[in-house]
Amino acid sequence: MKISHYFEFEDHVTGGIRESVVHQRKMLDRLNLAYTVEPSLEADVLHCNLMGPRSVWYAKRARSRGIPVVANTHVTAEDFGDSFRFTNALAKPLKPYLRWAYGLADALVCPSAYNRGLIETYTDTPTRVVSNGVDREKLEGFESLEAAYRERYDLDPPTVFLVGHVIKRKGLETFVELARRLPELDFAWFGPLDLSLKGRETTALIEESPENCTFTGYVDDIRGAYAAGDIFCFPTHEENEGIALLEAMTAGKPVLVRDIETFSWLADGEDSLKVAGSGVSGFEDALERLTDPELRSRLGTNARRRSEEFSLETVADRYQSLYEEVV
Structure with a gap:
């Protein structure tokens, strides 16, 4: 079996989508499945990671030739807003386009039950x-x-941290306000800033953040973020899954998340702490609880154990069975 594993805009897209594609290709290597990263109609399966115009062109021709098409649903209109400049304006027309584009596939790969529901x-x-x-x-x-x-970043434990692109949707306002309310704690957001791509409000939040709130920009070795951080605070409003969350859990860090449907699989008080609603006070209270090293240790240990079910070794078999089914 040969897979055409295509990632349109590969040279331009970063963040979680790129990481997902890297993971998929590592899984294909683990499964000893032959694949090309070019779009090809000489493969047994056409697997598209972003349904851009070139992917759609190949998907339509693959189906006409009886080649099954698999597509990942990394992008939704709900997830697209509050990301970069102009994304809110594009989110509305994006949905009918995605309805059409995803409809060209024979099977869709959703990263979570929440994403599947959407x-x-x-x-x-x-x-x-x-x-x-x-x-x-x-x-x-x-x-x-x-x-x-x-x-390097002048951080004292326990450091509250987050990993990923600095975008409003991921809870930027909450993160900055928490730093303002808890000046005795250091806050660090590790990830690309790309201020030229930000809207005015996002740029203002970053530039007017308090002294104890550090935005590191691009980090050459992301392992350093998980080494320097003690409490993974993820107040995101919308997420398809969250690779950085899984990485923090794998590193044995206690995770604090907004209680949204995406994170329904997490158990509050066991492998995480969850905060309901859109306010900041619940996160503030939770962070004060997490200054207790014993609580951090217990939650972090349980998080590490829970993360084992998301290892590439475990997930790889699901891709194997999916390809066999569509062929």
Whole structure:
């Protein structure tokens, strides 16, 4: 079996979508499945990760030739807003386009049950939930970077942190306000800033954040973020899954999340702490609780155990069975 594993705009797209594609290709290598990263009509399966115009062109021709098409549903109109400049304006027309584009596939791969529920309002194309997974090997040895990264960004434990592109949808307002309310704690957001792509409100939040709130920009070794951070605070309003969350759990960090449907699989008080509603006070109270090292240790240990079910070794078999089914 040969897979055409195509990622349109591969040279331009970063963040979670790129990480998911990297994970998928590592899983294909693990499964010893032959694949090309070019769109091809000489393969047994055409697997598209972003349904841009070139992917749609190949999907239509693949179906006309009887080649099954698999597509990942990384992008939804709900997830697209409050990301970068102009994305709110584009979110509305994006939905009918995605309904059409996803409808060209024979099977859709959804990273979570929540994402699947959204996609089923778009199209009746069969769906399968397959996690983006977490690359446990990528994080090996992260502990050795703690001293260097704490010194580099002047961070004292317990440091509240987040990993990923700095965008409003991920709870930027809450993160900054928490830093303002809790000046005794250091806050660090590790990830690209791309201020030229931000709207005015997002830029103002970053530039007017308090002194104890650090935006590191691009980090050359992301393991350093998980070494220097102690409490993974993820107040996102909308998420398809959250690879950084899985990485934090794999690193044994306690995770604090907004209680949204995406995170329904997490157990409050066992492998995470959850905060209901859109306010900041609940997060403030939770962070004050997490200054207790015993609570951090217990939640972090349970989070690490829970993350094992998302390892690439486990997820790979689901791709194998999906390809066999569509062929």
